[in-house]
Amino acid sequence: MNEEQLISRLRENGYKITPQRIAICKIVLSNEKHPNAEQIFEEIKRKHPAISMTTVYHTLDMLKEMGMLTELRFNSQPSRFDPNTSVHINIICKGCGVIWDYSSDTLRNKWNHIISEIGKQPIGQRLDVYIICDDCKKNLHQEK
Ligand SMILES: [Zn+2]
Ligand SMILES: [Zn+2]
Numbered sequence: 511m512n513e514e515q516l517i518s519r520l521r522e523n524g525y526k527i528t529p530q531r532i533a534i535c536k537i538v539l540s541n542e543k544h545p546n547a548e549q550i551f552e553e554i555k556r557k558h559p560a561i562s563m564t565t566v567y568h569t570l571d572m573l574k575e576m577g578m579l580t581e582l583r584f585n586s587q588p589s590r591f592d593p594n595t596s597v598h599i600n601i602i603c604k605g606c607g608v609i610w611d612y613s614s615d616t617l618r619n620k621w622n623h624i625i626s627e628i629g630k631q632p633i634g635q636r637l638d639v640y641i642i643c644d645d646c647k648k649n650l651h652q653e654k
Pocket of ligand 2: 643644
């Protein structure tokens with residue numbers, strides 16, 4: 511999504527357009543590493559030191575309300591934010607917390623099949639797979 515599309519989307523949804531909001535949206539929507547709010551704030555501060563954490567939180571809420579961002583909540587760790595709202599699997603390392611997206615034709619085909627079996631139109635979904643990544647495996651090995 512380019513800036514023009516973003517602005518018209520915000521307008522359609524009745525949100526005020528401010529340069530700060532646009533700057534935050536651009537950073538959040540282009541970060542596919544599933545950052546937490548703190549990491550998003552750090553990234554924004556580097557380019558826009560005047561933006562406050564409160565503005566960041568409000569903008570994250572706004573993107574969530576518009577269905578452009580998914581908040582992945584965890585029991586004992588801060589939420590992570592995912593701009594990929596299409597059907598995909600979050601592959602999550604239990605060791606270091608790295609998350610990456612997996613999607614394929616197989617997944618999409620099976621998913622459509624499952625949804626037709628369920629017989630209801632989904633308004634959202636979350637698919638997580640937990641693993642130990644190669645780096646964490648190496649570290650575990652070294653500690654022994
Ligand atoms: Zn994801
Ligand atoms: Zn790891």
